[in-house]
Amino acid sequence: MSQAFGIVLTGLAFGMLLFLLASGLTLIFGLLGYVNLAHGSVYLLTAYLAIETYESTSSYPLAAAVAIGVAAALGVVVYVAFLRGRPRLRTSPLAQVLLSFGVIYVIADLTQTRYDGLAKSLAVPRFLSGNVNVAGAGLTGYRTMLIGAGIAVAIGLWLLLSKTSFGASVRAGVDDAAMLASIGINPERLFAAVIVLGFALAGLAGLLGSAFIGTYPGVEYFIILYTLPIVVVGGLGSLSGAFLASLLVGVGDALGKAYFPEVSLFVIFAIVVAALAVRPQGLLRRA
């Protein structure tokens, strides 16, 4: 019982971490038609930065500011340098894949150089951890906090999208960007805002995930392989779909790893393939 509870708790926490990443990915795709395969690299970079900042200053708020700030700044750079005024990159999946991998390689090289390719994780700050690692029980407090943070972000995003005029523009843009421009809303500014929002969420994931799954060279592939299925199964552009799918994948992965370790990876992707084969446009289709 308590073991199963621990597994589900870990799964939920992992699911929430995935939701932080998948929500940004799905919003950016929904609005710009750009699949940012380099989303995992934002996690890789910001997790390292959060750990470095916290270790050198012992200030968690400062670590948070660095992680989220750098992620947002990276979003601006990617948008201005590669996406603004390049309609081809919004319509050609081929070009998107190559661009994303270029970004992945560049960030991989920079972090490799700075951190010597070491796997790192943040020592959970005492005020976040509740009960600290009683043999086997694990960091229950931190996982609970992570779940809470995920739910808070989900509610925040939902409020942002459904109750503000910014959110209304985004929802309208997901449905029909050309129509949005024709009623006088500058789509470019909206695109920039959504990219920055999506990247900042990935930065938050880097901050929170650094004390949970940690960061290491290659984590960017791990993340993209887990978040893409979520975005697809949830329906590209759909926030609520991404939330549900994140929970499913997180808990499913934890259970699979615990009880069917031989086939867990295979099953996750088999589900994606099956879902896409049955519903070629994703399961849910609303933002």
Place this chain on the structure above:
Amino acid sequence: VRKALIAAVLIALFVTLREGLDGYALNVTSLGMIAGALGMSLSLLVNYAGLPSLAHAAFYGTGGYAVGLLAVKANQSNLWLGLLTAAAVTAVLGLVVGVVSLRTRGIYFQIITLSVTAMLWGLAVKWRSLTGGDDGLVGVVPPSLFPLPGSVVTPQGSFTVAAAGLLVVTAVVTVVRRSAFGHVLVGIRDSESRMASLGYNTWAFQLGAFVLSGVLAGLTGALLTYQLQFISPAQVNFIVSIQALLIVVLGAGTLWGPAIAGIAVTWVQELLQSSTEHWTLVLGLIYIAVALVDPPLVVTKMRRRSAPPGPPDEPDAAPAPAVAARAHSPAEARS
């Protein structure tokens, strides 16, 4: 006359390289030709069928595991038998994956094919009793050429096999491109609804291209495993798919481009790796440049102006247009 000339140049090039290069250079060039053959097989899908599949690593790896398992578990190391097995296994895989993934289009097609690759990669990593997991299968012996004499042991031998493989894949892709089948494929790429209303079963044509392309990739993967005498999950990793796409795009939509781009990319990567610690950075910048510049478009524009064919902005593809300008083929490789 032109064909004979090209053949003569290729043969001369082959003999010169085979006799002139040292073992190391021969090995790198062999790997490059295998990468070129993989890109070539993918170009059939990307350039002519308009299907930018990310499942090619799955075929590449499956072909490799087919001959790897044959050699390690069944002690069977005949080259022809190995290739036949690889072809059969990847044909079945291609049929299954094609039926499922061709239900989707655009970005969904890319994601479903990526998931297929991830699925097989997951199997290769986790099914330790069969695949050896991350350690891979060691001890794939050099293949024998029976009924021909001897086996592929020396770098020269591997070079010959790789060159033959590249030639065969290139020939198949060329023949397909120029056949009625190839013309229908291009027609479907340009407008699926038009071809459908003309009475073509577009799905069947695309499935045929998918299976054929997958089998060619599987054969190429088998050659790689024989060449390395080793197979590990790295050969099924989706990064292989991405690199194959890069090679196709660098091939600039031309018929022969991917073959040359494959050799060029492999050499550039090899030289970068040995000369700078930051080769990943340079590689990343190359990817970004290719994504922004779009070599197929550059070549198209240059041909429209009917200027003498020069290199596109990307240095890796430099030799491509010179050869390919003579091979008649539409340059648009857009999806």
